[in-house]
Amino acid sequence: MKKILVLIITLTLVFALSACTAEPEIIEVEVEVEVEVEVEVESLAGTYVGYSWKGESSGVLLEDATQKVETILTIDNNGLITDAQMLFWKLSDGAWYTRQDSTSRISVDLGVDPVAATPGTSYAKGTSMFEVDTHDKMSLYSVAVGADGTVGLLIVEPVTRYQFEIKLPAGYDFSTLISAIPVDGTAGGFIPTVRTSSSGLMKPEAWTELDGDNLFSISYFDHVMTDAGVFDGLSASSTIKELLESVGVIFTGSVPNEMEVAYGRHSMGGWQGNYEAIAEYLIGKNVNDITSLVDWSVEKWDGAVNDDNFFGIDLEAGATKTAQDSADLIAGATVRMSRESTSFQRALVAAGILTEEEVIKGRF
Structure with missing residues (x-):
């Protein structure tokens, strides 16, 4: 791309004036001259790709990784991001799939009583x-209503990462408040039946640790369930009827209508919802102004970046190995963001905005 630059050049001109005297008089005059110059400037316009991957901190190369985050940015001449996509890839049985593929195959047997x-x-x-076949259970819910009015409900709680299930028999009092329904494995309450991930923020050693809690009070961070998505606006003072209606159950009076098994994702919508939120956040931003998804000047995150620019390996006192903000969000998302930021920064390396030495390599 050619760009016209106007250069202002200051010239010093020296004149020698002769008069009748023997010695000529020397006069210096400064003159400013404007000159138009055509300069070849490389355009930013294009599509750029960056990656972060599991095992990089221990020497694993991208081509050998089994999990990776890919960022694809389309940028115009002025550096504006016109399109963005983020994908979380996992390798299984020799084939790659994305974690945000929320396709699920779910069946339910309402004759089964859930056991913790x-x-x-x-x-x-x-x-x-429930029998669940899906790539990832993050934020999953599923519900079904039998012909006799029996209800089965499954909700993956985000802090323990367990799927909590409740079976509500025909004739159940659906005006019961969520706050009155236990989550500690007590029969008739929400039963933690299956651990969907071993990396939950809370790792109970016994269900008595949840005595007195309800579905929305296991942790402060459970606010993500009611801040957005299908449970938006619900609380512990909502009724179980309101909870069921939020996931599609229709009532005739106080009796739930028969319903085939259905499913979805609560909160931000699982991986798909979070990554779509990141893309939405990025579109319209200028890559000259935003060079990281995480604000590394925040003390608790800056203190976890070591001399090799790896985050979350060597921690200073008061630092954290997780770059996450469920309340104010980071780049529009509630998930951990250091690895996503690395992928984004490497797309900027491909665009010539950053150098590899400037990339903060997040914890995968």
């Missing part, structure tokens, strides 16, 4: 009403 899993270091799966 054994939590902690001796984890053992409990008894579930």
Whole structure:
């Protein structure tokens, strides 16, 4: 791309004036001259790709990784991001798939009574009403209503990462408040049947740790369930009827209508919803102004970046290995963001905005 630059050049001209005297008089005059110059400037316009991947901190190369985050940015001449996409790839049985693929195959047997899993270091799966086949259970919910009015509901709680199930028999009092329904494995309450991930923020060793809690009060961070998505606006003072209606159950009076098994994602919508939120956040931003998704000047995150620019490995006192903000969000998302930021920054390296030495390599 050619760009016209106007240069102002200051010239010093020296004149020698002769008069009748023997010695000529020297006069210096400064003159400013404007000159138009055509300069070849490389355009930013294009599509750029960046990656972060599991195992980089221990020497794993991108081509050998089994998990990676890919960022694809389309940028115009002025540096504006006109399109953005982020994908979380996982390798299984020689084939790549994305975690945000929310396709699920779910069946339910309402004749089964849910039984709590054994939590902690001796984890053992409990008894579930649901058979779930999906790439990732993040924020999953599923519900069904039998012909006799029996209801089965499954909700993956985001802090323990367990799927909590409740079976509500025909004739159940659906005006019961959520605050009155236990989550500690007590029969008739929400039963933690299956651990969907071992990396939950809370790792109970016994379900008695949840005595007195309800579905929305297991942790402060459970606010993500009611801040957005299908449960938006619900609270512990909502009724179980309101909870069921939020996931599509229709009532005739106080009786739920028969309903085939259905499913979806609560909160931000699982991986798909979070990554779509990041893309929405980026579109319209200028890459000259935003060079990271995480504000690394925040003390608790800056203190976790070591001399090799790896985050979350060597921690200073008061620092954290997780760059996450469920309340104010980071780049529009509630998920951990350091690895996503790395992928974004490497797309900027491809665009010539950053150098590899400037990339903060997040914890995968």
